[in-house]
Amino acid sequence: MKRRLSHPDQFKINSQSPILNGIDYSTTRYKKYLSYIVSQYNSKLVRVYSKIRFNIININILNILSLCLRGKKRILDIGCGFGLFGCYxxxxxxEIYYIGYDLNENRINMANETASRxxxxxxxxxxxxxxxxxIAENYDAILMIDLLHHIDDQSKLNLIERCTQHLTSDGRLIIKDITTHPFPKLAFTWILDVMMTKGFDMWYWDEKKFYSTLSxxxxxxxxxxxxxWLPYPHIVYLCENVSI
Structure with a gap:
């Protein structure tokens, strides 16, 4: 089967992408809705963290993820944290059904409490x-947001393979992660990751490594x-199989 893949040396935003058709860059309503969700968390620490995070990260990440999920009903989020994206x-x-998993039981309890609230x-x-x-069922979309660089390479490969086995025929794998360049941005991100996780081991992949693994x-x-406005080298990968 002939493949139509973006070459890893040409990775960039494609304004003609069918995913981005109709994107709304007027973000006021998204910010208001996100602020409302954040306000429902009991933990002051989580509220402060969430506000800081979305003041740092371009709000268009929510627009892009929303459009990546467009038309998808059953969604699995691996590494969901305290459920902010899931609640959003x-x-x-x-009309969707959203299932999230995270290693931290306290975060999961907080996520379910907030969803109930x-x-x-x-x-x-x-x-x-x-x-x-x-993963016991098939999903229309599987999300992994800022997860993969926290797990070792072999576990990463195994997880990606499991995810591909549990996507519907028109399902999408959506990954948001860190790339490895430019180096000053990577170094800045590594320092923050160490501060947040209290560990030194991170497994960052560049675009070519993701490409060779996913293709x-x-x-x-x-x-x-x-x-x-902060030097984070974020990138979103949208992966799917389309009729050619």
């Missing part, structure tokens, strides 16, 4: 380790670099 998307799109019945959060998670499973891989 479940509230924004009541928001009256969301289409989202569920569970405790699970990404390195050994048992055996998907015939279209699109990438969307995210720019913000």
């Amino acid at each position: 998307f479940a509230g924004l799109y009541p 928001l009256g969301l019945t289409n989202v569920q959060f569970n405790v699970g380790d990404a390195r050994s998670i048992n 055996p499973y998907f015939n279209r891989i699109e990438t969307y670099p995210i720019t913000d």
Whole structure:
């Protein structure tokens, strides 16, 4: 089968991408809705962290992820943290069913409590380790946001393979992670990761490594670099199989 893949040396935002058609860069309503969700967390620390995070990260990440999820009903989020993205998307799109997993039981409890407080019945959060998670069903989309650089390379390869086995025929694998260049941005990110995780081991991949790993499973891989005012080298990978 002939493959149409973005060459890794040409990774950039494609304004003609069908995913980005109709993107709304007027972000006021997204920010207001996100602020409302953040306000429902009992933990002051989480509220402060969330506000800081989304003041740092370009709000268009939410627009891009929303459009990547467009038309998808069953969504799995591996490494969901305290459920901020899950609550956001479940509230924004009541027709979806959103399932999140995270290793940290306290974060999962917080996520479920907040979802209940928001009256969301289409989202569920569970405790699970990404390195050994048992994916029992098929999903229209699987998300991994800022997860993969925290797990070792072999576990990463195993997880990606498991995810591809549990996507529907038109399903999408959506990865937001860190790239390795330019080096000053990577060094800055590594310092913050060490501060947040209290560990020194991070497994960052560049675009070529992601490309070589993902291309055996998907015939279209699109990438969307995210720019913000702090030097984070964020990038979103949208992976799917399309009719050719």
